[in-house]
Amino acid sequence: MRISQLFIPTLFEEPQEAEAISHKLMLRAAMIRRLSSGVYSYLPLGLKVLHNMERIIREEIDAIGCQELLLPAMTPASLWQETGRWDAYGEDMFRLKDRKDANFALGPTHEEIITDLVRREVKSYRQLPLSFYQIQTKFRDEPRPRFGTMRAREFLMKDAYSFHRSEDEAIETYVKFYQAYEKIFTRCGFRFRIVEADSGLIGGSRSHEFIALSDIGEDTIVECSVCKYAANQEKAECGRGERWTGEMSALQLVDTPNVKSASDVSSFLNVSPDRLVKTIIYQTESGSPVAVLVRGDKEINENKLCRVLNTGQISLADARTVEQATNAPVGFAGPVGLKGIRIIADYGINEGGNFVIGGNKPDSHFIGANLDRDFEVSEFADIRATADGDKCPQCGKELRVSKGIELGHTFNLGTKYSKAMNATFTDETGKERTIIMGCYGIGVSRLIPAYIEQHHDSSGIIWEQNIAPYQAIVLPLNIADPVQFGLAEDVYYKLQNAGLSVLLDDRDERPGRKFTDAELLGIPIMIVVGAKTKASGNIEIGYRRTKEKHFEPIETLVIKVRELLGVI
RNA sequence: CGGGGUGUAGCGCAGUUUGGCUAGCGCGCCUGCUUUGGGAGCAGGAGGCCGAAGGUUCGAAUCCUUUCACCCCGACCA
Numbered sequence A: 001m002r003i004s005q006l007f008i009p010t011l012f013e014e015p016q017e018a019e020a021i022s023h024k025l026m027l028r029a030a031m032i033r034r035l036s037s038g039v040y041s042y043l044p045l046g047l048k049v050l051h052n053m054e055r056i057i058r059e060e061i062d063a064i065g066c067q068e069l070l071l072p073a074m075t076p077a078s079l080w081q082e083t084g085r086w087d088a089y090g091e092d093m094f095r096l097k098d099r100k101d102a103n104f105a106l107g108p109t110h111e112e113i114i115t116d117l118v119r120r121e122v123k124s125y126r127q128l129p130l131s132f133y134q135i136q137t138k139f140r141d142e143p144r145p146r147f148g149t150m151r152a153r154e155f156l157m158k159d160a161y162s163f164h165r166s167e168d169e170a171i172e173t174y175v176k177f178y179q180a181y182e183k184i185f186t187r188c189g190f191r192f193r194i195v196e197a198d199s200g201l202i203g204g205s206r207s208h209e210f211i212a213l214s215d216i217g218e219d220t221i222v223e224c225s226v227c228k229y230a231a232n233q234e235k236a237e238c239g240r241g242e243r244w245t246g247e248m249s250a251l252q253l254v255d256t257p258n259v260k261s262a263s264d265v266s267s268f269l270n271v272s273p274d275r276l277v278k279t280i281i282y283q284t285e286s287g288s289p290v291a292v293l294v295r296g297d298k299e300i301n302e303n304k305l306c307r308v309l310n311t312g313q314i315s316l317a318d319a320r321t322v323e324q325a326t327n328a329p330v331g332f333a334g335p336v337g338l339k340g341i342r343i344i345a346d347y348g349i350n351e352g353g354n355f356v357i358g359g360n361k362p363d364s365h366f367i368g369a370n371l372d373r374d375f376e377v378s379e380f381a382d383i384r385a386t387a388d389g390d391k392c393p394q395c396g397k398e399l400r401v402s403k404g405i406e407l408g409h410t411f412n413l414g415t416k417y418s419k420a421m422n423a424t425f426t427d428e429t430g431k432e433r434t435i436i437m438g439c440y441g442i443g444v445s446r447l448i449p450a451y452i453e454q455h456h457d458s459s460g461i462i463w464e465q466n467i468a469p470y471q472a473i474v475l476p477l478n479i480a481d482p483v484q485f486g487l488a489e490d491v492y493y494k495l496q497n498a499g500l501s502v503l504l505d506d507r508d509e510r511p512g513r514k515f516t517d518a519e520l521l522g523i524p525i526m527i528v529v530g531a532k533t534k535a536s537g538n539i540e541i542g543y544r545r546t547k548e549k550h551f552e553p554i555e556t557l558v559i560k561v562r563e564l565l566g567v568i
Numbered sequence B: 001c002g003g004g005g006u007g008u009a010g011c012g013c014a015g016u017u018u019g020g021c022u023a024g025c026g027c028g029c030c031u032g033c034u035u036u037g038g039g040a041g042c043a044g045g046a047g048g049c050c051g052a053a054g055g056u057u058c059g060a061a062u063c064c065u066u067u068c069a070c071c072c073c074g075a076c077c078a
Helices: A020-029 A044-063 A077-083 A111-121 A167-187 A262-269 A302-309 A317-328 A418-420 A444-454 A482-497 A510-523 A531-536 A554-563
Strands: A031-035 A039-042 A075-076 A094-097 A103-106 A130-139 A154-164 A194-198 A207-213 A220-223 A230-232 A251-257 A277-285 A289-295 A315-316 A342-346 A355-358 A366-370 A377-382 A399-414 A425-426 A433-435 A438-442 A472-476 A502-504 A525-529 A539-543 A548-553
Touching: A020 A031, A020 A444, A039 A302, A044 A075, A044 A130, A044 A154, A044 A167, A044 A207, A044 A444, A077 A111, A077 A418, A077 A433, A103 A154, A103 A251, A111 A154, A111 A418, A111 A438, A130 A262, A154 A167, A154 A444, A167 A207, A167 A438, A207 A220, A207 A444, A207 A554, A262 A277, A262 A366, A277 A317, A302 A315, A302 A342, A302 A366, A302 A377, A302 A444, A399 A418, A399 A444, A399 A539, A444 A525, A472 A510, A482 A502, A482 A525, A482 A531, A482 A554, A510 A525, A531 A539, A539 A554
Parallel strands: A194 A230, A277 A355, A289 A342, A342 A377, A472 A502, A472 A525
Antiparallel strands: A031 A039, A075 A103, A094 A103, A130 A154, A154 A438, A194 A207, A207 A399, A220 A230, A220 A399, A251 A366, A277 A289, A277 A315, A355 A366, A399 A438, A425 A433, A525 A539, A539 A548
16 A cells, blocks of 8 residues: 555654553554544554454454354343343443433443343254354443543444353353463464453353553452462452461550551551551441451452452441441541451451551550450451462462453353343253353453553554554655665565555655654564665665664565564 | 643644733644755745633733533542
């Protein structure tokens, strides 16, 4: 393609609307433009990359026998009401009414829609298993759209759903998707990790997230430095340590006027935060408050706490509940003498002693508090947010925490939707049974910014050859020189005939601009045809990733380019 | 939802505190000539309801009120 025929309005200056590097580069490289917050148009170059990623996804998902279809984006409320999500989704759901005042939603996801389709068509075990996918625009009114197409309100998602007769069969398919996802993200060039994910109350035996490592990521993952354990922090367990056996000092009540937070107490009493115990009162769904103990240097993981409490929702207790439960204002709760309330302690409490702890009295804390001697707990549980240095639950070695971007999520749904929507089949014995489901998502439009976060330098984007908008770009530095331009065209046609996607920068621009644009766009191979080329007879081949240059006679040019691209 | 910030030419910004005559700068854009290995030079030119509405004033980008949009941080750990 000749650049003069293409719409590639690159930006020289930093766009003011963007903060994240990927967002800036996508705007500067003329891949996207914003229409509204979290709503973007794709320009030709951005769409090329999107299509390339879709192509890889289709190839791998087709290969495991999953069939593509396209479901509607506009969906009637009645389906959502069947599963209760019409209410549960809340403000994240874009809603609209038709002329007859009937309610619709712009689909934020499609479990209900696909389940409805399948329950109408599938009656017999002979029709199962089945799996379907689509690449569809989803709509979610995110509370805070972020970083361009990273977290948008209108975005492209590949979602797949599978339908099974048995749990074993569901797991077989789950493994296929898991492996297909590994292939997809590897082919796209991601540095990623696969982590165990929280399956929440939805149940099901397993759930994994595919996370691209990146500091701007909104997900936190925990990995073992030695073994293969890896999990989302929401789910990550902590290994346990030994019971503390140090010498106990005397329990003493000290004045701590208006000193409430862990960090304030720590600096006021001059003790390190790990010597503190925070006592936090939670309100559960059932209404009875619970006291939760965690060391001052740790945070509570509410997802894990919910699982221990076997509830879907907890919230911090309000000031009045705290006072009723502890006889002290917020900030001074402690387990010493605490009665009539369930006390759940993190295992970390068992591994320390001589704690500083709330006094259950205004403006006071205990020091030298020890388990069993001074206070008791109802039970121990793993409820803290796993942090750097915590022990691996599998091998006991050190865990490390890092940030990442969720690229994909696989989920064993069980019968959550099929049961609510009465999607059943008749088995071999004539008995009616509920279909078992799985679902598997990839945030297609998020893949691009996630990739760029991992693959860029100070000049711009660095594309992997199989997702690059074009594989090579030919730069005739002076189009007014017919010999030079003719040579550039020769090279251009040669590469095209070899089956490569090639750009020819035939614009009447200065060489400097052509270089900067080519590097900004991130085209893997940059072929320069200028005065030097004419003089030496060799063609200059630049490799974007390393910026190294090769000089090659035109006869062997194609071979060299293929070699550099790794497509020999 | 809470907090902070920003809206002035296609893009990036100054001007707003202390109201003043025709609203500036750089890049980009258009025309012509020269130039061509890292965003060229000269000459000429186009482009703005200063986010929107209302108000104060002889006079508003600037002051007041309302409103909209966008960006960032946070969303309760006692």
